[in-house]
Amino acid sequence: MKKTIRIGTRDSELALWQANTVKSKLEALGYSTELVPVKSQGDLVLDKPLYEMGIVGIFTKTLDIAMINGQVDIVVHSMKDVPTLLPKGIVQVAVLERATSEDILVTNGEINFEEPCTIASGSLRRKAQWLHRYPNHNLVDLRGNVNTRLQKLKDNQWQGAIFAKAGLERINVLPKNYITLDWMLPAPAQGAMVIVAMKNDEYSKNAAAQLSHKTSEICTHVERQFLRTLEGGCTAPIGAYAEIMEEQINFKGCLFSLDGKTNIDIERTVPTSEYEGFGEKCASLILQNGGDALMISIKNEMK
Numbered sequence: 005m006k007k008t009i010r011i012g013t014r015d016s017e018l019a020l021w022q023a024n025t026v027k028s029k030l031e032a033l034g035y036s037t038e039l040v041p042v043k044s045q046g047d048l049v050l051d052k053p054l055y056e057m058g059i060v061g062i063f064t065k066t067l068d069i070a071m072i073n074g075q076v077d078i079v080v081h082s083m084k085d086v087p088t089l090l091p092k093g094i095v096q097v098a099v100l101e102r103a104t105s106e107d108i109l110v111t112n113g114e115i116n117f118e119e120p121c122t123i124a125s126g127s128l129r130r131k132a133q134w135l136h137r138y139p140n141h142n143l144v145d146l147r148g149n150v151n152t153r154l155q156k157l158k159d160n161q162w163q164g165a166i167f168a169k170a171g172l173e174r175i176n177v178l179p180k181n182y183i184t185l186d187w188m189l190p191a192p193a194q195g196a197m198v199i200v201a202m203k204n205d206e207y208s209k210n211a212a213a214q215l216s217h218k219t220s221e222i223c224t225h226v227e228r229q230f231l232r233t234l235e236g237g238c239t240a241p242i243g244a245y246a247e248i249m250e251e252q253i254n255f256k257g258c259l260f261s262l263d264g265k266t267n268i269d270i271e272r273t274v275p276t277s278e279y280e281g282f283g284e285k286c287a288s289l290i291l292q293n294g295g296d297a298l299m300i301s302i303k304n305e306m307k
């Protein structure tokens with residue numbers, strides 16, 4: 005008998021779009037599927053910055069538990085929200101073809117960046133990079149799903165708020181008034197969707213593996229290995245982007261202090277065949293180059 009693959013998803017519009025995309029792709033391959041929406045803690049608590057809640061994987065944890073409990077067979081995540089170490093028994097099965105990884109500033113009218121501006125973001129990485137470039141600007145916290153954040157931007161006197169372009173495009177709410185932040189390094193795996201399953205569930209793994217996009221898988225692997233090596237379980241302002249061109253993999257990574265004043269950058273290229281261990285190598289170079297001390301001071305500031 006044909007098994008129905010139950011797809012676990014958060015119930016935000018973006019998460020549902022992503023889960024539905026996987027659903028259609030699996031059905032096109034002849035599989036029977038069903039969506040199972042699950043509320044996540046990250047969506048329920050909206051008044052605290054994420055890093056204050058002290059948990060990594062706040063968006064993914066509830067879904068992982070639902071899968072471990074046997075309520076769903078696979079889960080679709082925004083890959084950048086997934087902790088670099090997966091819970092025991094859960095494995096990464098496929099990275100779908102990545103969309104744009106760019107960050108954008110959605111603006112509230114004309115901006116003069118030379119003037120003091122108020123910019124909204126809930127992300128340490130975005131705040132630090134912004135303050136590095138515009139030290140006289142004021143950064144305010146912004147939380148919530150994409151629609152909530154867009155509404156808050158309209159309701160406030162801020163000059164703009166920072167978003168992942170892919171998220172706005174997916175649910176068709178990319179406004180006309182935005183600026184692409186081509187100087188900002190994205191979060192590791194930004195713009196990519198990942199499917200996870202239970203290690204022993206051969207049927208679901210075999211189905212989902214067919215949606216894998218090799219180039220996206222390699223690039224996100226390098227970025228996440230860089231993140232894992234640097235952070236050691238602590239959240240910090242870390243950006244990373246890997247790209248494959250002409251059988252070479254080009255990597256850019258950065259680590260910033262929380263106030264954006266100090267930063268360590270790296271850029272390296274190797275043949276794509278040498279991608280394994282490349283992310284770790286780039287992180288080690290950052291650590292040796294002052295990153296070790298910077299990570300310690302970030303950890304102390306976050307306490």
Ligand SMILES: NCc1[nH]cc(CCC(=O)O)c1CC(=O)O
Nearest residue numbers: 082085167168170171194195196
């Ligand atoms: N942290 C929330 C989150 N997780 C994934 C996306 C967008 C889609 C993606 O980057 O894959 C967003 C919204 C944002 O950062 O603006």
